Amino acid sequence: MPADIWAKWLDEADREGAAADRQLRILRSQVRDRVVHKAGLKRGSRVVDLGCGMGFLSLEAARVVGHEGRVLAVDSSPGALEALARLACDMGLDNLTTVQADISSLPLEDDTADAVIARSVLSYVTDRGLVLREALRVLHTEGILSLFEPVLSEEELVLDWGDDIYLWTRLRQVLERHHPAYGFNRSGLVDEVKEAGFEAVESFTWHADVTRPFASAEEALEELNSGLPGELSLAATWRRQGATEEEISGVAERLAASSTRISYHDILPCIYIWGTKPPREATS
């Protein structure tokens, strides 16, 4: 994946988040607080934030662990890391270090972290097992992994597809085969965490209502083109697999036409998962 497709996207998402209504902001902070809480952070903890972006989790983790603690905020996007370093400096957080790296090959020593945290990151990597095994490696015994991921493969998008149902079914299958975020379900992801070597793995689901009407077919098309950055967008994935512009526009038109109806809804299950690194003799 090109290194810096995320910086602009995250910057826009951050501005949208700041402008969001109070209820949405509360929901976002609940996600952040829950991931941090499940990681068992306390003053002095050493934390690694995988795919930290502009610090949604890292900044809160740095506040919680205090001057005695340390947060290593790891991301492949230099733009996001620069923005995070500036924010941390503005907030007077001197315990946060940004690390530009691929999270499937962390430039960190074994057995050095008390906690590894991540939000909405595994969805965008092709080899989740590799990333999870890296998380296990850098944690010390009884260190905690705490994750949050949207589960797009289980999204409940209810609208009247009419004759387009065949097209939509085909395009959904393309996403399930070729887009990392559609490549797992909830129990599969929990199994992957266990297979990586974690124990005492627990999880729960939060159903996010992401229903929103599209004002026009252009707006729906924009979402298909740019709802995720670069090659990760749904439209880009479809194009790579041979979908035509007409087919993609057809989906956008149907979305826009149906999304203002009362029967339309879009529910996205999101999963929290946390687990512990077992003592060495128990690690297979």
Ligand SMILES: C[S@@+](CC[C@H](N)C(=O)[O-])C[C@H]1O[C@@H](n2cnc3c(N)ncnc32)[C@H](O)[C@@H]1O
């Ligand atoms: C959806 S954003 C989430 C950012 C942040 N965790 C948050 O909650 O706002 C995904 C982040 O994962 C990073 N990322 C994706 N794949 C990566 C990889 N293989 N190595 C390092 N970072 C990666 C992207 O650069 C991006 O910042």
